[in-house]
Amino acid sequence: MRTPVEDTILDCECWAVHFEERQVKMPHSYGYRARTRDMFSRDFRTKGHLNATTYLTVYKRGDFVDIKCNPMIHKGMPFKHYHGRTGVVFNVTPRALGVIVNKEVNGKIIKKRINVRVEHVKPSKCQKENKGRALINDTIKRSVRGEELHAKHQRCYESLPQDVKQSIMNKERVNLVRTPIQPRKGYICKLDEELTTIQPAPFSDLV
Structure with missing residues (x-):
């Protein structure tokens, strides 16, 4: 016959063995939307109803879009893996878009085709810089050749630097290749006072 103290000790030992066998690791929830708090x-000050721009934006096939899930709209929400990724539109429906997104699976990158509602996407700016630079180069080439400038080329020509416009007027060669940031130029620093050299004093043993 065991005493109550012995029963308590035995229960604690059994619970400890059971806990070691389970090897509980946090977190142990692997749901469809786990760890998406x-x-x-x-974002701050962006809560509330959606604006009309979300639904009035025009999307076409071949456009780049950024996938950003809106938790207020549960319909057509993509899986959490695609949140924050950029894809290409391959299909347009009345309320949703078909987007091609790259995903790494077992060391290989495959093209996934997903359907996402328009509330969870927005136009991407990944090609804004490239298209702007291409427009500037095309405007400069047309101006040098004396070709007709369309409305977009005229607006771009007005924003060109003054030295580039002067080169175009003089029919000079304009370098269209991007150059990296060059190191700072050297210069001579003139001092009004006499230069003083400071150096550490030699060590002398006090013993």
């Missing part, structure tokens, strides 16, 4: 939270 911060990912699917709205």
Whole structure:
């Protein structure tokens, strides 16, 4: 016959063995939307109803879009893996878009085709710089050749630097290749006072 103290000790030992066998690791929840508390939270001062621009934006096939899930709209929400990724539109429906997104699976990158509602996407700016630079180069080439400038080329020509416009007027060669940032130029620093050299004093043993 065991005493109550012995029963308590035996229960504690059994619970410890059971806990070691389970090897509980946190987190142990692997749901479809697990660990998305911060990912699917709205930004500061952006909560509330959606504006009309979300639904009036025109998307065409071949456009680049950024996938950003809106937790207020549960319909057509993509999987959490695609949140924050950029894809290409391959299909347009009345309320949703078909987007091609790259995904790494077992060391290989495959093209996934997903359907996402328009509330969870926005036009991407990944090609804004490239298209702007291409327009500037095309405007300069047309101006040097004396070709007709369309409305977009005229607006771009007005924003060109003054030295580039002067080169175009003089029919000079304009370098269209981007150059990296060059190191700072050297210069001579003139001092009004006499230069003083400071150096550490030699060590002398006090013993």
